[in-house]
Amino acid sequence: xxxxxxxxxxxxxxxxxxxxxxxxxxxxxxxxxxxxxxxxxxxxxxxxxxxxxxxxxxxxxxxxxxxxxxxxxxxxxxxxxxxxxxxxxxxxxxxxxxxxxxxxxxxxxxxxxxxxxxxxxxxxxxxxxxxxxxxxxxxxxxxxxxxxxxxxxxxxxxxxxxxxxxxxxxxxxxxxxxxxxxxxxxxxxxxxxxxxxxxxxxxxxxxxxxxxxxxxxxxxxxxxxxxxxxxxxxxxxxxxxxxxxxxxxxxxxxxxxxxxxxxxxxxxxxxxxxxxxxxxxxxxxxxxxxxxxxxxxxxxxxxxxxxxxxxxxxxxxxxxxxxxxxxxxxxxxxxxxxxxxxxxxxxxxxxxxxxxxxxxxxxxxxxxxxxxxxxxxxxxxxxxxxxxxxxxxxxxxxxxxxxxxxxxxxxxxxxxxxxxxxxxxxxxxxxxxxxxxxxxxxxxxxxxxxxxxxxxxxxxxxxxxxxxxxxxxxxxxxxxxxxxxxxxxxxxxxxxxxxxxxxxxxxxxxxxxxxxxxxxxxxxxxxxxxxxxxxxxxxxxxxxxxxxxxxxxxxxxxxxxxxxxxxxxxxxxxxx
Amino acid sequence: xxxxxxxxxxxxxxxxxxxxxxxxxxxxxxxxxxxxxxxxxxxxxxxxxxxxxxxxxxxxxxxxxxxxxxxxxxxxxxxxxxxxxxxxxxxxxxxxxxxxxxxxxxxxxxxxxxxxxxxxxxxxxxxxxxxxxxxxxxxxxxxxxxxxxxxxxxxxxxxxxxxxxxxxxxxxxxxxxxxxxxxxxxxxxxxxxxxxxxxxxxxxxxxxxxxxxxxxxxxxxxxxxxxxxxxxxxxxxxxxxxxxxxxxxxxxxxxxxxxxxxxxxxxxxxxxxxxxxxxxxxxxxxxxxxxxxxxxxxxxxxxxxxxxxxxxxxxxxxxxxxxxxxxxxxxxxxxxxxxxxxxxxxxxxxxxxxxxxxxxx
Numbered sequence: 001x002x003x004x005x006x007x008x009x010x011x012x013x014x015x016x017x018x019x020x021x022x023x024x025x026x027x028x029x030x031x032x033x034x035x036x037x038x039x040x041x042x043x044x045x046x047x048x049x050x051x052x053x054x055x056x057x058x059x060x061x062x063x064x065x066x067x068x069x070x071x072x073x074x075x076x077x078x079x080x081x082x083x084x085x086x087x088x089x090x091x092x093x094x095x096x097x098x099x100x101x102x103x104x105x106x107x108x109x110x111x112x113x114x115x116x117x118x119x120x121x122x123x124x125x126x127x128x129x130x131x132x133x134x135x136x137x138x139x140x141x142x143x144x145x146x147x148x149x150x151x152x153x154x155x156x157x158x159x160x161x162x163x164x165x166x167x168x169x170x171x172x173x174x175x176x177x178x179x180x181x182x183x184x185x186x187x188x189x190x191x192x193x194x195x196x197x198x199x200x201x202x203x204x205x206x207x208x209x210x211x212x213x214x215x216x217x218x219x220x221x222x223x224x225x226x227x228x229x230x231x232x233x234x235x236x237x238x239x240x241x242x243x244x245x246x247x248x249x250x251x252x253x254x255x256x257x258x259x260x261x262x263x264x265x266x267x268x269x270x271x272x273x274x275x276x277x278x279x280x281x282x283x284x285x286x287x288x289x290x291x292x293x294x295x296x297x298x299x300x301x302x303x304x305x306x307x308x309x310x311x312x313x314x315x316x317x318x319x320x321x322x323x324x325x326x327x328x329x330x331x332x333x334x335x336x337x338x339x340x341x342x343x344x345x346x347x348x349x350x351x352x353x354x355x356x357x358x359x360x361x362x363x364x365x366x367x368x369x370x371x372x373x374x375x376x377x378x379x380x381x382x383x384x385x386x387x388x389x390x391x392x393x394x395x396x397x398x399x400x401x402x403x404x405x406x407x408x409x410x411x412x413x414x415x416x417x418x419x420x421x422x423x424x425x426x427x428x429x430x431x432x433x434x435x436x437x438x439x440x441x442x443x444x445x446x447x448x449x450x451x452x453x454x455x456x457x458x459x460x461x462x463x464x465x466x467x468x469x470x471x472x473x474x475x476x477x478x479x480x481x482x483x484x485x486x487x488x489x490x491x492x493x494x495x496x497x498x499x500x501x502x503x504x505x506x507x508x509x510x511x512x513x514x515x516x517x518x519x520x521x522x523x524x525x526x527x528x529x530x531x532x533x534x535x536x537x538x539x540x541x542x543x544x545x546x547x548x549x550x551x552x553x554x555x556x557x558x559x560x561x562x563x564x565x566x567x568x569x570x571x572x573x574x575x576x
Numbered sequence: 577x578x579x580x581x582x583x584x585x586x587x588x589x590x591x592x593x594x595x596x597x598x599x600x601x602x603x604x605x606x607x608x609x610x611x612x613x614x615x616x617x618x619x620x621x622x623x624x625x626x627x628x629x630x631x632x633x634x635x636x637x638x639x640x641x642x643x644x645x646x647x648x649x650x651x652x653x654x655x656x657x658x659x660x661x662x663x664x665x666x667x668x669x670x671x672x673x674x675x676x677x678x679x680x681x682x683x684x685x686x687x688x689x690x691x692x693x694x695x696x697x698x699x700x701x702x703x704x705x706x707x708x709x710x711x712x713x714x715x716x717x718x719x720x721x722x723x724x725x726x727x728x729x730x731x732x733x734x735x736x737x738x739x740x741x742x743x744x745x746x747x748x749x750x751x752x753x754x755x756x757x758x759x760x761x762x763x764x765x766x767x768x769x770x771x772x773x774x775x776x777x778x779x780x781x782x783x784x785x786x787x788x789x790x791x792x793x794x795x796x797x798x799x800x801x802x803x804x805x806x807x808x809x810x811x812x813x814x815x816x817x818x819x820x821x822x823x824x825x826x827x828x829x830x831x832x833x834x835x836x837x838x839x840x841x842x843x844x845x846x847x848x849x850x851x852x853x854x855x856x857x858x859x860x861x862x863x864x865x866x867x868x869x870x871x872x873x874x875x876x877x878x879x880x881x882x883x884x885x886x887x888x889x890x891x892x893x894x895x896x897x898x899x900x901x902x903x904x905x906x907x908x909x910x911x912x913x914x915x916x917x918x919x920x921x922x923x924x925x926x927x928x929x930x931x932x933x934x935x936x937x
Contacts (some may be wrong), residue, residue: 099917466663472650473628473657474677474728481651484676488667 014322022478023390026382027398033379034401041416042268042408048419049261063156065266071259075266077158078242082227084162089170089222092317094215097177098203099310110314115171115178117321118412120552121328122507122525123168124231125545128532129163129327131155131236132337139342162235165226165499167320172225173218180214181207213282220278224271228409230510235532242267243411247513255418264412265430271407325549331542350539358527358544365506365523365548368437372444374453374502376452377494379445384456385486389465399453410511413443417515440523441513444505451504452497459493492562501557503552524548579606580641580731580764582627587636589622596622597633597789598791604766604781609758611779612768615811619788620768624734627766630655640731651680656730662721664709670696670720671705677728692733695727698757715746722754726761733758735767739774751778772812776800784808805937809857816863816904818856822934824847832856836901842877842929847932862931863906865895868922876926879904883921893917899923 066069100111118126133139134155141151154163154541184207192206230243239248246263253260332350334343382400405413421433433439447478463486471481487494522530524544531541582604589597597619604610612620625631627638630652637644638893645653671692678688695701699719709717718738725733738754739747755778757766769775775782776796784791784799784807790806796812803809806817820834825848832840834856864876872878881897881904892907892917906925910916917923 055607139716407800464661464663467665469628469630470657470659470663470665470724471676472630473653473655474724475651475680476676477649477651480680484679485665489665505855 011564023386023392027386027392027395030379030382030386030398031401032178037417038401038405038408038413038446040299041413041420043416044420045261045412045416046268047263049258049265061262065259065262068191071245071263071575074240074242074245074263077240078227079270079526081158081162081165081241083112084221085165085169085226086170086219088166088225089173090215090219093173093177093218095313096317097174097181098179099314101181103306103310110318111174113318115174116556117171117325119171119561120503120556121168121324121545121549122231122528123164123229123330124235124509124510124532125507125528125548126168126324127160127164127232127235128538128541129331130160130167130543132331133323133327134163150231150491155236157238161233161238161241164232164236167324168232169222169225172221173215176218176221177211177212178214184210216278216281220274223274224407227270227274228267228411230409230411230508230513231529235277235529243510245410246415247413247510250415250418250514255415255422260415264409264415267409268407268412271353271409275407328542328545328549331538332546334539334542347539350543353540354547355542356542358524360520361522361524361527361544361559362547364437364521365525367377368441368444368523369505371441372448372505373452373498375441375445375450376501377456377498378454379449380456380497381460381490381494383453384460388457388460389468402449402453405446408447410443410447410508411514413447414511414514417443434515435517437521440512440521443511444508444513445501445510447511448501449502455493456490459490459497462493463489495562496559499555503555506548506552578753579762581606581639582732582764582766583637583639583642584623585637585639587623587626587633587638589626589633591632596788597626598742600636600790602783602790602793604764606764607762609755609765609778609780610767611782612766612785613770613772613782613811614785615770617787618785618909620770620785621736622788623785624657624736624766624768627732628655628734629653645784653730654730655734656723656725656728656729657734658718658721658738659735660740662709662717662741664717664720664724666709668708669705670701670707670709670712671722673709674724674727676724679759681728691727695723696728699723714742715750718742718750722757725909726757726763730763730808733761733763733765734798735765737768737770739769739771753817754778762867773919776812784811787809803857803935806855806857806935809855809933809935814860814905816860817935818902818904819853820856821853822851825849825851830871834900834902837879837899840877842932845929845932845934849936852936855935857933857935858927860894861892862928864926864928865897865906865908865917866924866926867917868924870924872924872926876928879925880926881923881925883919883923885919886916897923899925 009424049061050057050059052060066075073102096111100108112306123157131138134152135141135150136153136156138155154160188206188210189202192202195443228243233239233241234247239245242263246260246267249257249260249263330343331337333346333348335347337343379402383402386392386395387399417439418434421439424433425431426433426436467489468481471485472478476484506523507525509525509529512523513529516522516526525548528541528544528548531537531544580740582602584600584602586608587597587600588595612623614620626633629645629648633646636646638646640655641669665676668676673883674692674695675688678691683691692705693702696705699722701716701719701723701903704716704720705713712720718741722738735754739750742750751774767779779796781793781795782799783793786807790801792808794802799808799812803812803815809815809817818832818834818837820832820837823833823839824831826846830842830844830848832842832854834840845913864872866872868880879899881899882896884896884903886896887894888910890910892909895906895908895917897904897906904925908917
């Protein structure tokens, strides 16, 4: 063990963190995990895109890719949809964020609800529901046609994808922006006022620049998510975009088709580019200016017309955001629903179908996601501890590596797994690794690790080092300190990380589509997708979707409650 | 009673290439209340954390009762530390906080109940046992932190800036409580502070640190009356420093050539300084002050000056007086009805030769 050699000389003194082997072992294990299930699979994908069948380096696959009209078109379609979705998501989110932070009014609670509602429904489920509401023969267009004699083709083709993605992903911008604006010290605004800046000029010159990092973080995330999304275009029948093309190549031509890898490399490239650009612009601009004991931005009351405008906007967004939820709920109870504003007849039989057929799927989802989320918080807590509490050289690498998963589309990771573990047998049996559910679970864990890691880091950062040192000076060993002080204090953050990982993994579709090898392995997300493929399956699919939304929604609610409660218990109240 | 001695032998520590502690040599006697005094960045907290085991020195020895404890992990040292921010665990009640160390020591339930109860009585917080730290005032939190540390009967008690988070009145009160408690327990105690008044009023002896170097060790009066160097003279109390050179020492006089002031003929001290550059140090309250015309007694050395500014501080008035090209500070006790010198007044300053200190460092 390398750690013990450091202590061999009787007089040798090294920092205590190096003196014990625990951190080094943890470091090694985590590094090995990330190498095996993130770096190597993605590396294989990139490598495959740049070599010929005989292994010679080539750019020919890229030439081939851009030489074909369908791929060029897919590339630009994906780019435009991602950019347009980011734009429209901003249009929805920026006014909402400004309203919450700036004004004293009851709509704030509505906006908070708006912030989570879309996130708890997988976008491909929302897409189906939105077809029924806003589609060519959906409720809204039927009404418009009846009353005004025209229809709005908002759900067709690329426009439809953009519409669905904007509605689904705007909360990322909203949440980040609100957090950033809440961190602006009121004194910033007051001194600007004091120096003569008011109204819109104040917003443009002081508030917006200060909130910029938060906005960019959210916008980059939306871009990446939309660019990489597979489920939504597939469900909406749009195949001339990058992710569907990659999926179709791999599933129809086979895992050896180089063009699937070329597309994967392009998707990784753009994800990294977007995140890197955002990080670059934000570099050195950590604008959390709120001082200890400082006040947040001043809130003022809305005037009559302002109120009208604000509520109008909020209600409009709320209506659109709730549309998929309402649609899916109606669909799950609908006996027949086509070419009519509302279903013609209602039934409970879809739920019966789901409970008799899909019990295994629900069980699978629970199995994969609980394991994946558990793995995430264990790894996340360990990385957070190594980074914040030890001086191991290269400990930052773990953070970078784990966070890099953010830029890797689920589809790409899954393709990498198939390629890397092709032909590998499960130790002690003749089953192939790629035929087991283990890879599905690991793909979930790797993809959701960045979220869990951020939660754990934040939780550990809130625990002052002296709380740990006090325990040690009173005789608690490292392990005892962990158990009695660190874990209880971090519990809220760890649980939040667990739930975030769990609920986002539960609705993951792109990696699932590629990795599920037999029907018995299918989790709920895939079940919904498969049901939705046939007209007859839409009812049960919707019922399963409602169940998924309910599970995710309840999980979010209870973890939120728990985190708030434990925070209240942990943080000193001001009335001391 | 736990009374341990502490000894630092040639302890050095650096972070990378930045030296933080340089060759610290120090002995603290059993039962002593000892202060580490210094400005921020002087290395005093680093030294305290090193004794607790949170920092590791690169060379030298750290002895408790003659045994080298370098390399012993903090939780095996049995050295109690009270943190500057108290570091009370917010998820535990006062009782659980105090019982923490006893649980680690696998004490029996009865012993634990008895000890925790006794120590909470001692710090006067028995009725707050079920509260959480966040529900206590700053002073009460301070007492919990103290109780939590002394309940394990440590060999040494370390206090890191124990009073800095309290407001002024409470600080004076806690200062006395700390001192009484230390007397009662007889614990060898080391505390870190940047406040010279705090150190002087509580500690039996103190060490002054600056830039990682131990400047001087001694009692409050010893450091005040006989500072070793310019830093100690200026940091412990206020001092006038006249830079210059000792040019001649004869049988009964000494000539000090003060920069910007010219030669001064002074009485020869019992242990005269070496010929060469030095600073002449003396305290503001030791400088007497008369109107220019009034004669002064011959025992003092008189200098003509001009009052530049005057501050009224209640117990005394502080004057800044220009003498030649240098400015000296003089404190004059205040009594009702006695007038003050106005800025611009022509005065004479009298230096008492017995109070002058020659500093060559």
